[in-house]
Amino acid sequence: MQINGEFKPLIVAFCCNWCSYAGADLAGNNRLAYPENVKIIKVPCSCRVNPMFILRAFQRGADGVIICGCHPGDCHYTSGNYYTRRRMSLLFSMLNFLGIEKERTRVEWVSAAEGAKFAATMNEFTEAVAALGENKRLEDLRCKR
């Protein structure tokens, strides 16, 4: 998304309620800054994230989408993030196959104790997406009118 002529990538972060959302809260508690254009959507578990949500975000103008969940083995629901891992491995590989920049999508495991990791991940991911420029390959021109 262009703000005052400067490219600021819009990042949608899906965070699981139990680990990563709490990790994001901890980043806040510790005042660890990351870009404003990272917007978090809370889901009960990373396995709630449907590939359609990811594509929808890109359609509507997101430049990067990141999914954060509990570390494998630590899922509140025991196995949710294992499914996330398989689904996203295949989905991201497919997007890459279609020539959509692989740097625009990411899965990161962030525990409730990893506020610093959350902030660092967001900073780093935003930077990586910023380097790619605007999302052109999965955009919907109608949303940019």
Place this chain on the structure above:
Amino acid sequence: MQRIGVFVCWCGSNIAGTVDVKAVAEALKNEPGVVFSTDYQYMCSQAGQDIIKNAIKEHNLSGIVVCSCSPRMHEQTFRKTAQAAGLNPYMVEISNIREQCSWVHKDMEKGTEKAIILGKAAIAKVNLNAPLTPGESPVTKRALVIGGGIAGIQTALDIADAGFPVDIVETKPTIGGKMAQLDKTFPTLDCAACILTPKMVDAGQSDKIRIFSYSEVSQVKGFVGNFDVTIKKKARYVKEDLCTGCGLCTEKCPQKKVPNEFNLGMDNRRAIYIPFAQAVPKVATIDADYCTMLKSGKCGVCSKVCTAGAIDYTQKDEYIEEKYGAIVVATGYNPISMDKFDEYAYNQSKDVITSLEFERLTNAAGPTAGKLLRPSDNKHPHTIVFVQCVGSRCANCAEKGKEYCSKICCMYTAKHAMLTRDKYPDTDVYVFYIDVRTPGKSFDEFYRRAVEEYGVHYIKGMVGKIAPEGDVLKVQASDLINNKQIHIDADLVVLAAAIEPDKSARPLATMLTASMDTNDFFTEAHPKLRPVESPTAGVFLSGACQGPKDIPETVAQAGAAASKVIGLLAKDKLMGNPCVAHSNELMCNGCSSCERVCPYGAITYSDKEFRMPDRTVAIRRVASVNEAVCQGCGACTVACPSGAMDLKGFANNQIVAEVDAICK
């Protein structure tokens, strides 16, 4: 269309310092559905909550958005506030503009802009919220414990102690399990029977505990609080209520050549038997495989000698149906088979035995009346070799053994070695080990005593081969510390066989829809935080069925499982989490994808008749979600290709609305 109220919190300067809260409240006024928008210093304060309550009443709000701190902080607070004002608590959405906005951004303009967008996302979501009510289900105040070993007994005693009826289902004719076969227990060396049998008696005599011995669970239906269980009581051909346990029949029975499983086949029992003197229930059982009367109709000795008239050759398997609120799995363990360990000559020589066999050999009630005699010739052994980790920690020999550490072997081997040296100072005792693991209370001291006080030879290294030669067992081993090969002529070799979950666990897990790991140990709901619960609500884990454990750990876990059960049974009704999955039967294909990813077994299928769009009637298989069991993770919603499965509170359209609002 909703009537939404927006409440922007300053959180003193926590939010207001970086976010222009007035601008946020003003900007959100124009969002679709919003009819009221305001800001206040502390929304969570009584005064703040009153603002919310009044606005709900005054503006007839159908939903509210609170822009404040994290929902982890005050979602519950605001839900209660809403409820107090007559609004369904699930019509509340929190927009996290503190932890995820004001605290991580410094620029007022940018922070305000982000806060507005986060507010819009919450409004977009609440526009699609529907009032949710947690499902209620009654609780049957009775627990089932599957397995009557020390784990099951302790769990049952603790539950009974809290006043709830408990049933124990045990496949053997008596409860007691493995512990009943042990001689002494480490590290205190109390006699196992002395500490176990009083508990067995307590269980047998408790008016809250029913023991279904010689029985199995054959079917489980239902869900937490409401399990319907069918128990198969195998025919034991003895009327339990009449048998006094006098034991006369077990002395008179002419069939004397039945291998005694309690002594691991090292001696014989009769076809009618009581496993051991302190059995509970102390009731005889006829072994149908050996009883001449049952096989050929000729004999009837036991019937003749039984003055109580308890013998009934016509008895049939009986099926009992009972309702339970909670189920505890305590199916325990077994030593693995030594068949694949040819190098240790277990099948070639009677004098190569397992540690459990050694327990029987040293037990006063065992086949040798507690005298340590070699099984082959009943001679007193002088050189005894213990081999640890037989089949444990087998990373490279998974086809023979197990990858995991069996945990108890180090300690019981130390116990065996120490007791042998104590009772028979003329013996030479060697222990071969990979590592000696002694992390329990007083464990290392115990092991050190074996080495230092009792002179047990601990040798780091593995035994390569054991070959019976004449009278002796040629033990070939390596000593890793001195880097040399060792040859010992042993009289007796004791193998510390790895332990594995009981074979009955796998089919039971299927019945309970409880998950298992690759080794067939039951999986806990959370490895750290919910170690005694299975992922299936209402199913709890006790003892070695969850992983290798020694007695103190097992008893601790048994108590923990019992307390979880008591907590459940103490409730009259279970309130579910209303944010659960829901299947739209009209769209469901019955493909089972959702069922396969559900960690809780919350999804069941039924064939239903549908009037199809083309006016024909078809019977289709469709999924339905048991709301009492579903925990709301949402795995099923993505596995479902047709979108028939959705999650209340986090519905597809709600999440998409948030995405849209954020990406606008």
Place this chain on the structure above:
Amino acid sequence: MRKCSLQNLETVFEKISESMTLYIPADTKDGADFTKWTKGVQMSQALNTNRSAKDFFFPQTEDLVEFKTEGKNIEVIDTRKESEDFAVFGVRACDVKSFDILDRVFLTEPYDSYYATRREHGVIFSLACTRPAETCFCGTFGINPAEPGADVSMWKTDSEMFFEANTEKGKEILKKLESVTQSADASDVDGQKKKTGEIMKKLPLSDLSAEKFGKGMTSKYFDSPKWRELSATCIGCGTCTFVCPTCQCYDIKDFNSGKGVIRYRCWDSCMYSDFTKMAHGNSRNSQTERFRQRFMHKLVYYPDNNDGMFSCVGCGRCLNKCPISMNIVKVMKTLGGEDNE
């Protein structure tokens, strides 16, 4: 009549594209399709394009209007742009005829101004057929592939292309092309027309007759048990509809872009299970009914309302493209054959 040598065809293209966008059939790896002409794009030799010329006048999706919300106000924006002039070159007689059918739908009340604008701005150069395929049956509907019609008719011989204007628009454009074409005599293409006529008689579907269909036949065919059999394996896709030059159903949908709502229309197919779905549900619930609708519309309902004109032009696209090879020819033969049984 005008003509030019085939070598000089490119100068004709150049000339046309000076004043308007030109589309010609060009080969792709998947067959011919209308392609925007730029220098170097060669005209295909193929009999026909995968997709019909309908797409230029009735595109698959088309924005109708846009709504923007500002606070609680809604602004209505007419998104229509005055179309630029364009020319479609090499349209076969069957596709040309399809415009008669579409015009009757879109250019009668209620008048479809979106379609009309495109019709006004488009010039159609038709091209006579020389090598019809086995799937061609335009003759069944009285179409003569040697007299293709539209604004300008064209005939291609081994070395030359001939042009004959049929409308004012056609005359105007041929006038513009005078510098790159030469005068010719109408009889120059007689031989070729005759040859096409001969081949037409030899086509395997030359004996297919539409006589048993047309106005007033609803009751005769509506309840035929043959529909069930014919539609038994129809997969309910929209292939036949979307490749058809005469199918003209559309759905109107709203797209919420977040910044406003775009109301657009897009092709719809009566073969789809959600076609004309209303609050009460679907009007045709089984695939058999939907299947019947499509063919009854082409062969009976449309003629009923349009002086007996059929809404099939025999282009054969559905014969080539249907995933299960079910098509209007099989339907006509099966239903029409009922009398004889």
Place this chain on the structure above:
Amino acid sequence: MQKINSTMLIEKAAQLLENGTADRVLGWKKGEFDYDITPAVFNSVDQIKKEFVFGDFCGANLSKYLVKETRKGDGKVAVFLKPCDTYSFNQLLTEKRFDREKVYAVGISCEGMADIFKVKQIAGDGIVSVSSDGENVKVETLYDGEKTIKLSDVIAERCINCKSRKCVAYDELMGEEGEIIDSDRFDMVSKIESMSEDERFGFWQNELSKCIRCNACRNVCPACTCEKCVFDNPDSCAQNKAPADSFEEKMFHIIRAFHVAGRCTDCGECSRVCPQNIPLHLLNRKFIKDIDTFYGEYQAGAQVGSRAPLVDYTEGDIEPGEAVMKGESENA
């Protein structure tokens, strides 16, 4: 081994009706020309003798029809299944989409089906007749008279890359059971993987922009048997009828491929029926190839009841970041 021909199948179909094994038969019906064969349900011996046909143009996979057909009435449906169709059959059974008891499956060996478009490319327009003897195809056209083409030159793309000639499910087998074969079916996927990101994007942008959303790929797909597709469901947030923006083309095909990932048996029907000749099977094959690489070889439909890779996991699964690299570099 004699190649399975029309006569043998007609005889079998008639026999199954006559001896009461089944009361209707799913097979193929003669077309207007020799190549435009339609799947059909036969109810009488008479009809079978008149219209049943089997040959090199019977590419249609009949397994999906069983979902609908078994819901009608009580009697059994007999169905003829080529090896690739038997995989779909098993997959449908795994997903409990029809009652096995209501079906009598006849497996028929197959050496590959012909592609009429390839025939037309070689023989030209105006095909009057086309027939094959198992080795050569004789074509007669309006303009060029008779021509003989090698059958191997006109075998459908999907059959050239056939994964298995083994019938994995049947009640009765005609011909040999066949074997799983080594094919080069992933070659094209590898080729695309080894392109640059821009080239890959260009390739797919070009292919997918041809899509007219006729839904033929979806409706013919034996893995797409949803009672209602998300793309048709107004409440699904994904409903869409036309590729109004190039995003919609990608959305539809990515999600469709994802929904059948791990369930797609690679029967190739999607690409066969695409009127725009989009190589849709390559999307499915990419998923198959990735699944094989990431989680070990898995063939959907090889066994009834097998657990599809997307409803399964292991604790040591590859991480998405690594997976993307692996999915890209495997062939580089």
